[in-house]
Amino acid sequence: MSRRTRSAVISIASLALAFGATACGSSSSGGDQSVKAGNGPSLCGGQTGSGKVVVGAAGFSENETLAAIYAAALKECGYDTSTKTFDSREVYYPALKKGTIGVVPEYAATLTDFINGQVNGANAPSKASGQIDQTMTALKGELPSSLAALDAADATDKNAFAIPTQLASDNNITTMSELATYTQGHPLTLAGPPECPTRPFCEPGLKKTYNMKIAGFKQTDAGGPLTIKALKQGTAQIGLVFTSDPTISAKGFTVLDDDKNLQASDNIVPIVSSSLANGAAASALNAISAKLDEQTLLDLNKAVIVDHGQPAEVAAQFLQQAGLTS
Amino acid sequence: MASRVGHDVMLLTATQPVDNSLWHQITTWFSTGSSWTGDDVTTGALPALIRHVWISLLALGIAVAIALPLAVLLARWRRGGVVVTSLANAARSIPIVGIMLLLAVGKVGIGVASAVIALVIFAIPPLLTNFYTGIRDVDPEARQAAIGMGMSRGQMTLRVELPLALPLIATGIRLAAVQVWATATIAAIIGSGGLGQLVTEGYARLRYGEVYGGVFVVVVTAIVLDLVLRRTEGELRRRFGARAAIVDGI
Amino acid sequence: MRPPERFKFHSTGDPWLSWHYITSHSHDILTATQDHVILTLASVGLGVLFAVPLSALARRRSWLREVVLALCNAVYAIPSLAFVIAMFKFFELSRLTVIIPLAAYCQVILVRNILTGLDEVSSEAVDAARGMGFSPTRIFWRVRLPIAVPTIVAGLRIAVVSTIELVVIGGFIGQNGYGHYIFEGYRNSYHTELLTYLLMTIVLALIADFLILMAQRVLTPWRRGLGTT
Numbered sequence: 085m086s087r088r089t090r091s092a093v094i095s096i097a098s099l100a101l102a103f104g105a106t107a108c109g110s111s112s113s114g115g116d117q118s119v120k121a122g123n124g125p126s127l128c129g130g131q132t133g134s135g136k137v138v139v140g141a142a143g144f145s146e147n148e149t150l151a152a153i154y155a156a157a158l159k160e161c162g163y164d165t166s167t168k169t170f171d172s173r174e175v176y177y178p179a180l181k182k183g184t185i186g187v188v189p190e191y192a193a194t195l196t197d198f199i200n201g202q203v204n205g206a207n208a209p210s211k212a213s214g215q216i217d218q219t220m221t222a223l224k225g226e227l228p229s230s231l232a233a234l235d236a237a238d239a240t241d242k243n244a245f246a247i248p249t250q251l252a253s254d255n256n257i258t259t260m261s262e263l264a265t266y267t268q269g270h271p272l273t274l275a276g277p278p279e280c281p282t283r284p285f286c287e288p289g290l291k292k293t294y295n296m297k298i299a300g301f302k303q304t305d306a307g308g309p310l311t312i313k314a315l316k317q318g319t320a321q322i323g324l325v326f327t328s329d330p331t332i333s334a335k336g337f338t339v340l341d342d343d344k345n346l347q348a349s350d351n352i353v354p355i356v357s358s359s360l361a362n363g364a365a366a367s368a369l370n371a372i373s374a375k376l377d378e379q380t381l382l383d384l385n386k387a388v389i390v391d392h393g394q395p396a397e398v399a400a401q402f403l404q405q406a407g408l409t410s
Numbered sequence: 411m412a413s414r415v416g417h418d419v420m421l422l423t424a425t426q427p428v429d430n431s432l433w434h435q436i437t438t439w440f441s442t443g444s445s446w447t448g449d450d451v452t453t454g455a456l457p458a459l460i461r462h463v464w465i466s467l468l469a470l471g472i473a474v475a476i477a478l479p480l481a482v483l484l485a486r487w488r489r490g491g492v493v494v495t496s497l498a499n500a501a502r503s504i505p506i507v508g509i510m511l512l513l514a515v516g517k518v519g520i521g522v523a524s525a526v527i528a529l530v531i532f533a534i535p536p537l538l539t540n541f542y543t544g545i546r547d548v549d550p551e552a553r554q555a556a557i558g559m560g561m562s563r564g565q566m567t568l569r570v571e572l573p574l575a576l577p578l579i580a581t582g583i584r585l586a587a588v589q590v591w592a593t594a595t596i597a598a599i600i601g602s603g604g605l606g607q608l609v610t611e612g613y614a615r616l617r618y619g620e621v622y623g624g625v626f627v628v629v630v631t632a633i634v635l636d637l638v639l640r641r642t643e644g645e646l647r648r649r650f651g652a653r654a655a656i657v658d659g660i
Numbered sequence: 661m662r663p664p665e666r667f668k669f670h671s672t673g674d675p676w677l678s679w680h681y682i683t684s685h686s687h688d689i690l691t692a693t694q695d696h697v698i699l700t701l702a703s704v705g706l707g708v709l710f711a712v713p714l715s716a717l718a719r720r721r722s723w724l725r726e727v728v729l730a731l732c733n734a735v736y737a738i739p740s741l742a743f744v745i746a747m748f749k750f751f752e753l754s755r756l757t758v759i760i761p762l763a764a765y766c767q768v769i770l771v772r773n774i775l776t777g778l779d780e781v782s783s784e785a786v787d788a789a790r791g792m793g794f795s796p797t798r799i800f801w802r803v804r805l806p807i808a809v810p811t812i813v814a815g816l817r818i819a820v821v822s823t824i825e826l827v828v829i830g831g832f833i834g835q836n837g838y839g840h841y842i843f844e845g846y847r848n849s850y851h852t853e854l855l856t857y858l859l860m861t862i863v864l865a866l867i868a869d870f871l872i873l874m875a876q877r878v879l880t881p882w883r884r885g886l887g888t889t
Contacts, residue, residue, distance in 0.1 A: 138753070145848050148848070168753065168834035169834060169840070171832075172616075175748075175834075184752060184753045309515075309520055309847075309849060310600070388848055391669070391671040392852075393671035397671070401667075405667050503824070503825060503865035505825040505828040508857075508861060514846065515845070595739040595741050606742070618746075628737075629742075633734060633737050636737065
């Protein structure tokens with residue numbers, strides 16, 4: 085009872101306080117964090133950061149969770165962090181390049197080819213490869229001087245394409261090549277995010293690498309609820325999904341084997357403003373990458389997508405269990 | 411290095427000199443056929459417009475079907491005015507996008523239904539306020555006369571109250587229609603299409619030609635809709651008595 | 661290199677509402693409230709800043725009035741989602757991306773109400789004041805404005821309440837405030853988060869409405885006891 089009353093008082097007081105706040109900016113959150121930074125040399129490399137850092141995320145669960153992990157770790161190291169979520173890479177990348185966003189959890193191969201496409205045109209040959217080391221070298225060569233790539237994690241999240249299990253088993257389709265053969269006689273509709281028709285890993289890649297016959301494109305989202313719904317309703321038959329999504333098979337879809345390696349090695353890699361490329365931030369983000377393997381990523385996604393954990397909550401649990409925070 | 415920085419439009423090849431100014435993007439959008447008809451990559455303005463009409467009409471129709479009988483009932487009740495005012499005030503503080511997203515993650519699910527229900531909730535207050543005022547303000551003498559002629563309550567409503575309230579009913583419909591038309595853009599957020607899709611799609615690909623083209627089409631159609639409905643309303647007013655009471659929903 | 665242990669994440673489930681969620685996220689809720697309030701105040705403030713001279717201008721000539729009102733109608737026809745995305749081109753992550761569209765809407769509501777309010781003053785009242793030898797300036801400040809206050813405040817209430825509601829759309833383009841969490845809740849199908857922040861938006865709007873009403877009663881004591889406005 086008293087706990088309830090107190091919470092209610094706190095809530096009302098906080099509202100009143102917020103009304104009183106006329107000045108812009110919020111800087112009070114850093115205060116007690118910098119004290120804590122002292123006990124986490126493994127996380128912050130014995131250094132303390134300061135200043136505001138905006139952690140950017142693309143608008144799908146996994147990326148928001150990773151961003152939440154980055155944000156929590158940077159806060160632990162003394163930065164004043166906030167997270168912002170965006171529709172697509174097209175939207176956040178210019179802001180990242182300019183420095184208004186400090187760090188984004190990225191995917192090594194997709195980003196490499198995204199920048200390559202911006203600089204050399206969409207038809208430029210891919211510079212990403214199946215080998216993460218080569219991809220990282222290519223990525224570092226592509227990045228503008230205002231950005232830096234930190235250590236890549238072992239965890240990968242490839243784009244993949246899924247079709248209804250019924251369709252797969254009826255026609256013995258297990259690979260993308262088999263699907264491409266099937267589409268010659270039965271063109272299918274593809275569901276994916278708005279940027280899919282212009283992304284080399286998405287619709288253009290399906291047509292070029294697999295010679296797939298696409299009957300049409302249904303604009304949905306990146307492996308999210310809209311895509312699942314389109315596949316379930318039958319408005320589309322092929323959906324862009326992520327290999328790290330634990331729910332695809334449970335929902336009655338089969339992820340097809342990418343037998344011609346259209347999708348390159350998409351390891352998770354923190355991309356930061358060059359001002360964060362050294363020091364506490366880099367140390368913390370690299371420490372996270374070191375702890376992030378494939379299974380952990382699947383667990384993280386399951387915690388958020390299946391069990392409805394909030395990204396921030398799951399992030400705190402991850403950092404603690406990984407021994408990065410106390 | 412400097413030459414590497416810049417162009418966000420992906421389909422352009424590096425060999426061409428690129429004019430990436432906003433003005434160029436907009437004029438390109440307007441002069442490209444597929445911007446209007448659509449193709450397998452781009453949402454066309456015309457198909458999007460048709461869907462927008464469809465969503466708006468559905469929402470407005472349902473909202474009128476709910477608000478009109480409700481207004482008739484409330485006008486018969488002494489405390490009806492309080493209910494109408496508090497409903498209208500309460501509705502104004504509800505974030506319509508939030509309601510739509512709430513329906514989308516809930517039982518209704520992602521799709522047109524969630525968008526339409528949210529728009530109905532949004533359209534009812536301006537309709538109800540104007541319908542109610544229109545019916546309530548019907549001259550008591552007209553009512554007395556109708557009863558004197560032996561009309562039943564239902565007949566009086568149909569033959570006397572509603573025709574006399576017509577000007578304000580039209581005002582309510584105009585205000586609601588224009589608001590629903592503009593607000594139906596949010597349907598694109600939950601993948602239900604409409605003109606909003608040009609804007610969200612352009613945003614996701616960072617193609618501002620499409621964004622501004624979409625904005626242009628929504629605004630111009632909204633203004634045309636407003637003008638046409640205003641004219642209809644004026645005509646009704648001329649026929650059914652020149653009562654100038656306007657209860658603005660906004 | 662690899663973590664030897666497997667991670668075990670526990671979740672608090674996903675009810676529509678949970679008191680535990682509110683208490684354990686009070687910091688987030690507070691920060692979001694602060695951001696939401698800042699965006700609202702800045703938008704309404706900027707709206708007032710534009711509305712006052714624009715209304716004054718509209719009162720000079722009847723054709724100017726027509727122009728101003730037509731412009732207002734056009735602005736109001738721009739959907740909020742489209743407006744903020746159009747502004748993203750210029751202001752990106754800056755708060756101005758939402759402040760400018762919302763200020764434009766506020767200004768429309770305020771101009772309409774200021775003009776209506778000032779029109780409501782009866783010519784008898786103005787004539788009486790003139791007969792008492794009031795100068796035009798004095799008539800404006802002592803007669804017209806006090807009579808117009810209720811209508812103008814009514815406009816302000818509508819402006820504030822609808823701005824609080826519209827700030828939510830900023831969540832779509834990376835702005836802070838309640839919208840950030842409402843959209844996050846939608847993307848992750850997280851009911852608790854979505855509904856909590858949706859209700860917070862409504863509560864904030866109601867509180868703001870109440871505060872303005874109270875302020876009006878304090879500032880216009882002569883209207884007390886005249887019933888509802």
